[in-house]
Amino acid sequence: MSLLQTIFEETFKISYEEANQDLAMQDVANWDSLTHMDLISAIEDKLAIRLSSDEIADMTSFDAIKRIVNEHQ
């Protein structure tokens, strides 16, 4: 499992299977503006990258997050 999927599981308290799907913000019960801050903090800390404010605002689905993170690696 990728580090990103672990972050999804831990941040949103979702299952391994759910973390493997392309879920969007509206599909995840506790993905709100506050858990979004946790998500960004975890991604930046664990992947040692720095996201721009536009990228942070664009990260509204797991696929979008993977795409943006990939651009940093």
Place this chain on the structure above:
Amino acid sequence: MNIEQKVAIVTGAASGFGKALAIALSQRGATVAALDIDPHALANLTATNQNIVAFPCDVTNHEQVDQVIAHIDDELGDISILINNAGLMRNTPLLNLLDRNERKHSISSWREVMAVNQDGVFFMARSAAEKMLDKRVKGVIINISSIAAKGNIGQTAYSASKAAVEAMSNVWAKELGRFGIRSMCIAPGFIDTSGTHDALEDKMLARWVEQTSLRRTGKINEVVAAVICAVENDFMTGTTIAVDGGLSI
């Protein structure tokens, strides 16, 4: 946080606590952005302190606040410390039975106090925190509250505004802590300042001193020391330090 070489903002910096805080931070090596609505008083402060830069600003105007924060970020660099000190105190009972014309607490006095003490803190914090977050600065927001946050007789607006400041401060500690940004309050009791003497009759102040464990008013440098401690200690957030000689026990 090591204060040296950091950029610090102090509101209400032209006099009283704010002036003392600006000087104390500059003496510890910070570059201080001194904000005040009075540009002439600010000029006096900056004339004698090289590391203090004047930014005239009305904290009740959110557009002006956003502009000033952007200027500070451009001219001085990353903002690490925000001290929300600007405040107004008005002594007005909810009902003044001696006033035949206006018995009820004036709406204008309520709005005036809330605009500076509550809105001003909110406007400054949201703008400065955005800069801290964008630059990933592990900064600190220190809000000057008061023992009045628990409800001082005759100070409906002032007490309400300071309670709001403590609540907002706790919210920001919870929200921004994950980015290493801290937020907390310092709550002075009765401090020996011209503001205290202007606001309270001597007899009233003497009664408050009688109720203070240490049986005296505080000194400005004792409040400054608490603020410096709050800035420097990286594990303090979401709390309020009382500097009141034991009055609130």
